[in-house]
Amino acid sequence: MKHTAMSERRAGLRADFSALPTGVTPEAFKTAFRNHPAGVAVITAITPDGPVALTATSVVSVSAEPPILIFSLSALSSASSGIRAAETIVVHLLSEKDAPIARLCASSGIDRFADPMIWSSLTTGEPLFHGIESWLRCRIIDRMDAGGSTVVAAQAVQVSTAEPAAQGSPLVYHNRAWHRLGDHSLLP
Template sequence: MSLEFAVPVQSTGARPPVQPGSPELLRSVFRRHAAGVAVITAQGERPVGFTATSLTSAAAEPPLVSFVVGTGSSSWPVIERAEHIGVHILGEHQRELAGRFARSGADRFAPPTAWHEGPYGVPVLDGVLAWLSCRILARVPAGDHRLIVAEAVAGDAAGEGSPLLYHGGAFNGLREV
């Protein structure tokens, strides 16, 4: 069985048409979707982490979150074996931190990144709007990614500021209307 997206082949001249059912179609659609920015961390031989825009609240009872991680990510081998992970909600003042955790090859936990060991040995980033320590319940294959489902077991939502958003391929803050 083959699946194909129904996409009108209509060009405004601004962008070339995108191949139906392609990864580029998905990326171009989700560039139009504003998403909150989070950093996921875990502790292996050394701490690892990555920027995620796929974080979602999955259930209230029990308190579950979900996100995806690429199996080609440098963080995946640690996440694959970890029992607990950290989830950090970034503020708009943390664009540089989001960029650091999104870059390949960066030493994400070196200065100026401020962090400490939190509950269950999870690396907790300082100065975030909110954070959770979560126990991983499932790693579900999803193409070249894994969907992680985790239960919140500790955390703090006392940070101040406005959330950082990802939209149109860039980190943004909220605008007053």
């Protein structure tokens, strides 16, 4: 199904989420999710003004066939408008050794691409941070406004993954701090 047909079909399903009544305060909602750990990813895109990147903890696999993932973009991120407008992106799935990249792309008011030694462009133009064990180049197939965010659906068109034995511990964000998963966190 083409992007336009999918968007037209969903247009009737969209709602003004801000008009829905709720007894949940933004702080209570954030507190609940601080106790729910999430994998960490960095999303990059190329724009007419140059490369953009942001750190995301909302990347979720939706379908293996076709390979589709979703993530959300906060309107507060300086990279959101560039990623929202992009046709293709790169989703970097981070391990513990990639925490400096996660911090870099989570920082505001800096040039995330100032150091040319840590990234390069794919032949298709998207920025790729070096040394990331798993990444997916994706084509954006749909966008949906949801409160102060945009939910983006993307189909993987290229993937690069290290052999499982060579992969580091996944990087996880929990309660406003970076963590790693490993044998120490395995339950019997």
